[in-house]
Amino acid sequence: MHMSEKAKRIVLLVLITMSILPILLVLRLPAEASVKQWALFASALTGYLGLGLLLWEFMLGAKAFFRLWFQDLAPVLSMHKWLGKYGMPLIFLHPLLITYAYGESWLYSLVPQVSTEFERQVTLGRIAFFVLLLVWFTSAIVRDKIAFRPWKYLHYLVYIALPFAFLHVPKTGSQFSEHSGVRAYFFVLVGVFGVFLTIRLRGLLGADRVDYQVTRQQQLTKDVYMLHLRAIGSAISPRPGQYVYVSTGLVSEDHPFSVVKSSQGGRELIIVYRRYGRFTRYLSQLRSSSRLLVSGPYGAFMRNVAASRPRIYIAGGIGVTPFIDTLLTEKQALHQLFYINKYRDNSPLITELRQVLGKRLVEAYSQEPVAAREGEVIGRLNAEVIASKIQHPTEYDYYLCGSKDMTQSLVHELQRLGVPRQAIQTEAFAW
Numbered sequence: 290m291h292m293s294e295k296a297k298r299i300v301l302l303v304l305i306t307m308s309i310l311p312i313l314l315v316l317r318l319p320a321e322a323s324v325k326q327w328a329l330f331a332s333a334l335t336g337y338l339g340l341g342l343l344l345w346e347f348m349l350g351a352k353a354f355f356r357l358w359f360q361d362l363a364p365v366l367s368m369h370k371w372l373g374k375y376g377m378p379l380i381f382l383h384p385l386l387i388t389y390a391y392g393e394s395w396l397y398s399l400v401p402q403v404s405t406e407f408e409r410q411v412t413l414g415r416i417a418f419f420v421l422l423l424v425w426f427t428s429a430i431v432r433d434k435i436a437f438r439p440w441k442y443l444h445y446l447v448y449i450a451l452p453f454a455f456l457h458v459p460k461t462g463s464q465f466s467e468h469s470g471v472r473a474y475f476f477v478l479v480g481v482f483g484v485f486l487t488i489r490l491r492g493l494l495g496a497d498r499v500d501y502q503v504t505r506q507q508q509l510t511k512d513v514y515m516l517h518l519r520a521i522g523s524a525i526s527p528r529p530g531q532y533v534y535v536s537t538g539l540v541s542e543d544h545p546f547s548v549v550k551s552s553q554g555g556r557e558l559i560i561v562y563r564r565y566g567r568f569t570r571y572l573s574q575l576r577s578s579s580r581l582l583v584s585g586p587y588g589a590f591m592r593n594v595a596a597s598r599p600r601i602y603i604a605g606g607i608g609v610t611p612f613i614d615t616l617l618t619e620k621q622a623l624h625q626l627f628y629i630n631k632y633r634d635n636s637p638l639i640t641e642l643r644q645v646l647g648k649r650l651v652e653a654y655s656q657e658p659v660a661a662r663e664g665e666v667i668g669r670l671n672a673e674v675i676a677s678k679i680q681h682p683t684e685y686d687y688y689l690c691g692s693k694d695m696t697q698s699l700v701h702e703l704q705r706l707g708v709p710r711q712a713i714q715t716e717a718f719a720w
């Protein structure tokens with residue numbers, strides 16, 4: 290049965306909601322109507338709901354699993370982020386409510402104690418609390434202020450937090466010890482965690498990746514490179530617009546790159562990348578016969594391309610990669626490219642694109658002081674500039690790729706021209 294991506298998102302939301310409903314049914318309301326008893330009940334509720342949502346957040350990070358269902362992982366990852374930001378605080382309410390219900394000092398949940406077996410079990414929960422607080426703070430509050438790697442490695446602490454959170458329940462939870470429905474719910478959560486932990490560890494250890502060998506590396510501009518890869522064993526076969534994750538070894542970071550060209554059923558792949566940080570610096574030093582691991586393909590960008598409609602491609606710098614093959618090989622007189630770069634001498638494949646596209650290429654330079662060629666746009670690309678370059682903007686389909694800021698601002702500019710949102714597809718090179 291074919292299901293649209295939007296319908297899949299709705300099904301996923303319904304599944305998430307339904308998965309937390311059972312705990313609302315099995316938790317027993319307090320026998321006495323005292324504030325402390327209600328606080329105890331609310332602590333159990335927030336604890337189990339928080340665990341359920343945290344588990345979903347963990348599951349949604351399993352790229353290899355959700356790739357089988359969703360064409361594009363971006364909505365799955367934004368749900369993952371949303372749950373992390375708003376679901377995790379539920380867990381933080383849990384120790385506060387417990388502290389109040391027990392009539393303890395506010396430091397009770399914060400200071401580890403190991404004097405009795407019960408306290409040792411509570412301390413497992415305290416460890417989970419601290420770790421989750423750290424993960425939440427770095428992801429939801431100060432994500433923009435810390436570098437990518439410290440954030441990423443702190444994020445992996447969720448692998449530790451969830452087991453600690455699970456472990457503290459059996460010997461401390463009064464609802465757990467008294468009601469079999471609560472126990473059943475808890476063990477289902479633990480089982481699902483086990484399955485997704487296996488899926489995610491398989492992914493981390495490279496089970497979903499295949500071997501490729503570098504056959505050629507070309508430097509295109511001062512910091513842009515073209516990497517030619519050939520499959521050693523089995524291959525993955527991306528279609529235009531899709532991307533793959535590239536890693537350098539079994540225990541390595543993996544980074545997404547759009548596939549510029551895939552031939553022989555994916556046995557030959559080409560990616561073009563900008564040297565940016567640690568990983569792309571490493572890639573730029575690879576020589577022929579170096580090995581890389583590749584997984585995917587991922588993404589739904591350019592999936593439903595209407596053959597009969599003229600297209601405008603708008604690329605910000607290295608965001609041209611998903612379009613290069615189509616533009617250089619299709620030679621379709623109706624399609625145009627708006628190519629935005631900072632400087633002329635750092636625009637990947639500009640010579641080839643000029644040759645093939647001629648007047649169908651609009652070059653835009655944000656940092657060059659003056660135009661060197663007729664028709665060049667200097668400065669910001671906005672609705673007025675686009676309207677000055679094409680006669681009937683609403684008659685085109687638009688494909689935008691580049692930074693998040695660029696794609697968001699251009700969607701807005703196109704809508705100002707009356708282009709409907711459904712006629713615009715975007716791919717941002719960061720999540």
Ligand SMILES: Cc1cc2nc3c(=O)[nH]c(=O)nc-3n(C[C@H](O)[C@H](O)[C@H](O)COP(=O)(O)OP(=O)(O)OC[C@H]3O[C@@H](n4cnc5c(N)ncnc54)[C@H](O)[C@@H]3O)c2cc1C
Nearest residue numbers: 437543544545546547562563565566567568569610718719
């Ligand atoms: C769907 C997609 C397709 C992309 N296609 C291309 C391409 O064709 N050519 C190209 O040059 N770049 C592409 N990128 C961007 C590329 O992935 C980053 O430039 C690269 O990962 C930077 O790594 P680094 O270590 O060199 O730099 P760093 O400075 O370490 O990372 C810079 C930024 O890259 C992003 N990033 C790094 N690793 C990941 C990751 N595992 N997942 C998501 N984002 C990450 C983060 O936003 C990070 O802040 C694409 C990104 C996405 C999301």
